[in-house]
Amino acid sequence: MIYISGGAACKCKMAVEELLPIGAGIASFAVAGIYAAWVTKQKTGTKEMTDISESVRVGASAFLRREMKIIIPIAIGLTVIIGYFIGFSNGMAFAVGAALSAVAGLISLKITVKAAVRAAQSTNSGLGKTFALAFRGGATVGLAVPAMALIAITVLYLIFRDPITIAGVGIGASLIALFIRIGGGIFTKAADMGADLVGKVEANIPEDDPRNPATIADNVGDNVGDAAGMGSDVYESYIVTMLASILIAALIGAPENILYPILVGAAGMIASIIGTATIGSRNVTDVMKPLNLSFYVSAGIAIGLNFVFTYMFLGQTTTAYALFATTIVGVALVPVIQKITDHYTNYKFKPVKDIADSAKWGYASLTLMGIIKGMQSTGPFMIALVAAIILSFAISSAAAPDPSQALLYGIFGTSLTAMAMLSLAGIVLSIDAFGPIADNAGGIVEMTGMGEENRKVTDEIDAVGNTTKAVTKGFAIASAGLAALAMIQAFQFEAAEYFHMVFDYSLTNPAVIVGLLVGGLIPFIITGQLINGVSRAASKMVDEVRRQFKADPEILTGKSKPDYAKCVDIATVASIKELWKSASVAIVSPIILGIMLGPTAVAGLLMGAVVTGIFLAYHLANTGGAWDNAKKLVEMQGNKGSEEHKVAVVGDIIGDPYKDTAGPALNTVIKLLNTVAIVFVSAFVTILAL
């Protein structure tokens, strides 16, 4: 157990750095509140529009309510179990971590639904206004989510002053991410595919047609899967990385280091607030430009603030500057990963063009070309990550005040790189979350028949939203990977502490090898399960839509209103049912392997899951994203309705569960494995010593 107690003299000196992160969090909340208030006071549009919006709101609430019915008893049970067996502080931390994540999900859903209908209405006022509405709706989510994470960790740490006693906060975050990210991922694609299969293919009605009983479920899914899902994923990465960073800092033993990752978080948060403020509602012609500007403003300010905080609170030593340098690496990694992801998923570049071209050769060529490009995209992505790890490790280990601490400082440096990357979550999430709002606004415009001009406005924002959505997935995967790597280090040191033993985590230890193989298997198994789950859930949706069309033929003529709620319910129930399988694999496997073969096998398992998980996730996300945009490119070339377009549409369908279910779910899985391992370490008694 590491316990860092501040003396009376130290307390006063630390007050500023302790208050700063809380202040940054509160400021971020306040600005999010201002955006939310601004969005709320905009016009909501016609009754028809608010009706649709209301249906989506009801559907989204139904989804959340049903999930909460399952989550709350589990959360209460886990709070008691963790509190009783592992410690009061951990139980409380768990409850706080879970509750805040759930609140973040709730806020996300509420504000995106509100913003969507208002954005639809504002299409009458042109692109600038609509964009501002979508962006500020998104920024509410973007600023609130990391603020929640930062405040939670800071307050918990300040109360208990020992990172290991608050590790439960990570499990809380993972639990909610599991339901919202994985459950939401299944929900959104089951609804989407179900709606399309009967609607477009059988009944021959367009997408987003109000006669389709699954339309509302589809829109709910966009909110659940895209906005809330990404939020809970990044919240989890944020919490987990922060936790791992302060765990490692505590192992080093220098008290000033412990608050440093929290300060890095605060710097990024302040920078993000300023970044979002650069987006006004004046008219624009290209929405990508202000978005890019807002990001680079944030990145620049983050680096500047990190320097100031380092100078003020970490001292003017070589070590301090070295740690500051690792945060630059982290900040710089964000645009690098974004550029790489953009290259492989944007229709402006060769990979998507090649895929679109291959549609001329038929289904097999298109499928293979998408898979080829997705596989190849893992190359530059991983090289960037590895370069960042090497760089930050080399810088920080070389600057360790004592050579015996070189390893720990090196690991601390890489965790700071991850933290600096995640510190920009505020602006990155803001840039991501306007996409689903624009998408939903487009749906409302379509369903209410507002006209071609209005649809063009939402389409333009939606197109940029698709790009930022794909790019943000790259950010989420990279940060999940770095978060997991930091956690694995923390786990290894923690197990050694707990058992007062030197463990052999080396590649000559067969337990480690077995762990690596079992861990490597998990992402493959879960990918299979989830894609299967989506197709099973989608087929239930198809049955329901068919049943409604048959039971009441007036639905198709537009005279009767379909039963939207039933479709939402079916997708909800199916998604929860399917998510359990993946959840059990992720929760049970480290525990069983740990009890059987001990902590070394678990460390191997965690690492194996990162190694296959990160490549699979990035491949799945990019292949799916590239197929989606290849279809768009074929349409932009004026080939809508051609044989080529039919081929490209199939690619898009195959890509749906790739990019929106399996890929994102793997992020959560690799972090969940780690939080489970960290919290259950005391159970890893090694029955079978290899």
Next chain:
Amino acid sequence: MIYISGGAACKCKMAVEELLPIGAGIASFAVAGIYAAWVTKQKTGTKEMTDISESVRVGASAFLRREMKIIIPIAIGLTVIIGYFIGFSNGMAFAVGAALSAVAGLISLKITVKAAVRAAQSTNSGLGKTFALAFRGGATVGLAVPAMALIAITVLYLIFRDPITIAGVGIGASLIALFIRIGGGIFTKAADMGADLVGKVEANIPEDDPRNPATIADNVGDNVGDAAGMGSDVYESYIVTMLASILIAALIGAPENILYPILVGAAGMIASIIGTATIGSRNVTDVMKPLNLSFYVSAGIAIGLNFVFTYMFLGQTTTAYALFATTIVGVALVPVIQKITDHYTNYKFKPVKDIADSAKWGYASLTLMGIIKGMQSTGPFMIALVAAIILSFAISSAAAPDPSQALLYGIFGTSLTAMAMLSLAGIVLSIDAFGPIADNAGGIVEMTGMGEENRKVTDEIDAVGNTTKAVTKGFAIASAGLAALAMIQAFQFEAAEYFHMVFDYSLTNPAVIVGLLVGGLIPFIITGQLINGVSRAASKMVDEVRRQFKADPEILTGKSKPDYAKCVDIATVASIKELWKSASVAIVSPIILGIMLGPTAVAGLLMGAVVTGIFLAYHLANTGGAWDNAKKLVEMQGNKGSEEHKVAVVGDIIGDPYKDTAGPALNTVIKLLNTVAIVFVSAFVTILAL
């Protein structure tokens, strides 16, 4: 350096066990010769048939000749380099390893071409005779390939008496496998897809039609990719596993252990000879039954002989019996892996049935279902492998004569499990290699219009061949994985020996983590490259076929003979060009990483490549195999020509480079990485100490 010298007294005692493996190898060769002679003396059929056969022979020779033109200078250069820089014995071992593998490839091609035309002729005499012909042709390859490997290792070891000085034999095996397995894999699918795309789709002529200029290339590809490719892959696994086993045995220091893996090889070889002899030419109704029988006879005899050899040469100690037990695990693993693979690729079981059903829902469903099943198949496969590793490690480490040697004995036990598995290569390859012969015979029957009845005979054997081909891929992947794991252990100990240092191979070392990530990347990158390579090569083939049809319109009327050789040449050149990219990645990456970050990063790289490589390879092989058989199932259900069938055909095309190029190539890649690492260990100087 470990040097095991036998004293004069010891020499006489060891004589029997030294002669035994050589004797087994010679016997295996002799029986292979008998089968070859028997095949050769069968009737060859009409002139039309021998003409086609001759074209295939010429094409296959052209492929091999052109490859040899590149391989021979490289091999001579490497012999000199390895001989000069690393040691004479290693140079010589390299040359022997490469030469014997090339000879094995040559034998494979020659005999399969011979057997195919005779099998086509014997369709007039019914199923039994045709099956015997195809099987004995295959058994020639099956028995000759491992015999070559066993003799090479035994003789080299007996001359130099130090496994590390003959490690070059592994690089030799890898070099040839690279060209035949990877190059052949690209060749076969480029020819196949090229032939189909113009022939079936554009010119509307059936498969295997002699008017198609790419037909002969397609048939050459079956021989090159399926028969010779699998042979060189297993040869490489055999050599590499044997090498790793005796390296580890030498580290233990007990001289009797070093010959034990070689004896395990000899036991399996004798067992395989007897197994192949159970297949007669009497008439049969179900060819699967005698094949199964021959396998179980071999497995039983192998276990029996292993017991006898253990008793005679290893002594009657607990340790000896424990090592014997690990060989039982290895033998038992073969049918377990086969059953699992069969379950996921045979149309008799649920996975393929589900895929065939999903064809009704269209292209996207079929594609996703294939990927789902392939991903899921990695679960039981890996659990079987992991269980075998845990079991054999636990047994052998517990029985170590001295507790300080528990780790080494444990690792030795797992390498013996791998060796026992590979010892059955003779019978496994025999059961595999008749497939391509039956396939080619079917082609000849088709091209010469021999009639429905004759085609039915070859179809029946071909169908079983498809099953055994899929199942043998599972064997090849499992054995490549176990071989690589054994090599990684050998590499780690060797690096420690070479640098007289204790390296930190643990998961806390960032160099290991970087290695794992870079290694994990390699299979993804190479899969992308190879599938891309196939489609590029296929499009060149398409251009050539179109050019010939245009230049001489009489080809399509059957009056002119197309230029088969030109198509073979194009596929050959394209395949060699494409294979270089993957080869450079596999050769250069461990060397660069080793020079930069040292042996610990290389160990990580090797392990990372196994972790992602083995899952990807198995997923690719099974998804491809399952799509192939789903198409067959749709045809068997009488739906040929339906919309469903069109969908299923697309799955089969997507699966072609999955199962026949990328999947098998990964086997070779993960072993090549290891042989490169082992031989270049002295170069890993660690410029950047992390």
